[in-house]
Amino acid sequence: MRPDENLTDDFALAALLRSGDELAFSSLYDRYWSKIYLAARNRMGNKADAEELVQDLFYKLWKRRAVFELTKGFDNYFAVAVKYEIINRLAKRSRATVLERELGRRLSDIDESTIQALDYSELQERYNLVINQLPERCQLVFRLQQERGMSQSQIAEEMSISIKTVENQLLKARKSLRKQFGGLLPLLLL
Structure with a gap:
């Protein structure tokens, strides 16, 4: 041929x-x-x-x-x-490695009494409350990324929206979470 x-x-x-x-x-x-x-x-x-x-x-x-x-x-x-x-995929792995290092550094900065004082179920409840208060589209985009592990391009394709819209929705969600949880946010997103 x-x-x-x-x-x-x-x-x-x-x-x-x-x-x-x-x-x-x-x-x-x-x-x-x-x-x-x-x-x-x-x-x-x-x-x-x-x-x-x-x-x-x-x-x-x-x-x-x-x-x-x-x-x-x-x-x-x-x-x-x-x-x-x-x-x-390599970029995603790299971001995960950086996050793990940062999380390790932040955990070492928190004293043990603070860690023991955290009630995980209460923390999880607060986390869910903050997520549930987000606008519907923002919630859906955030959950697709965090719970289903979808990439931004996969979310954009799934929801028929632009990648920029996905980025903005994720930024909005993280901003709300950061406001509530500060340095503990990386722990919650794992």
Whole structure:
């Protein structure tokens, strides 16, 4: 098969995918799964993380199939998608590491009598009260991130809003929580 025939085939598959054709999606999955997996595993060095990444890419592709536009072929599409997904995941890990260090530092600053005085159930009750007092959209965005672990882009896609709106809603929620809990906020968000 000549390279331009493969591209034609890719564009035909993309058109079928847009129409919701499950066989086209299955064909893409069978054709590209192992290529994507190998690229992800080589870059991430972890089999489970690579498998999860590949599944997430195909899930996202299927979810946005109706608006999917292919510009250069699926080899290019998946290469770029893997690259950005890995960057997002590594950035998330990095933020988590920074947060863990900061939390450790803050916990070491709190004396033991303060820690013992904290009544966790009361603290949790206050936390839920503050969250429940947020505007509905703000609550939903915050809960999707904190309880379901969704990224900002996933939330934006799920709720059909811009990433900037998601960022603003999260900022508003954290501001309300910071006002109530100050330095204990990182503990509550874990």
